[in-house]
Amino acid sequence: MIGEFVKVTVDRPLGSYHPEYKDMYYPINYGYIEGIIAPDGEEQDAYILGVDEPLKVFKGKIIAIIRRSDDVEEKWVVAPEGAEYTADEIMKQVEFTEKFYDSTVIM
Numbered sequence: 890m891i892g893e894f895v896k897v898t899v900d901r902p903l904g905s906y907h908p909e910y911k912d913m914y915y916p917i918n919y920g921y922i923e924g925i926i927a928p929d930g931e932e933q934d935a936y937i938l939g940v941d942e943p944l945k946v947f948k949g950k951i952i953a954i955i956r957r958s959d960d961v962e963e964k965w966v967v968a969p970e971g972a973e974y975t976a977d978e979i980m981k982q983v984e985f986t987e988k989f990y991d992s993t994v995i996m
Contacts, residue, residue, distance in 0.1 A: 897935045902943035928961040935965040939972040957990040
């Protein structure tokens with residue numbers, strides 16, 4: 890799936906807060922890929938990197954997968970075509986939520 894293009898519906902835009910955990914701020918856009926069901930039974934979650942404004946929908950390329958060894962979910966990392974990030978750069982941008990898990994960036 891890395892390298893594939895997907896459409897992400899953004900339900901937590903950059904600058905918003907988590908609906909349940911009111912102190913969790915989203916410094917990047919976050920959403921889901923409609924029609925792809927993840928192991929948790931919900932639609933596949935995705936972080937969006939490389940866009941500095943709040944979005945509603947985004948079409949981009951899967952550049953990495955974040956695997957959590959202590960959770961059933963994995964998160965897809967989506968960015969504009971041509972955007973490049975190292976695993977460390979990705980982890981720094983998603984640390985606001987991944988710090989609660991044992992996560993690895995797969996590229």
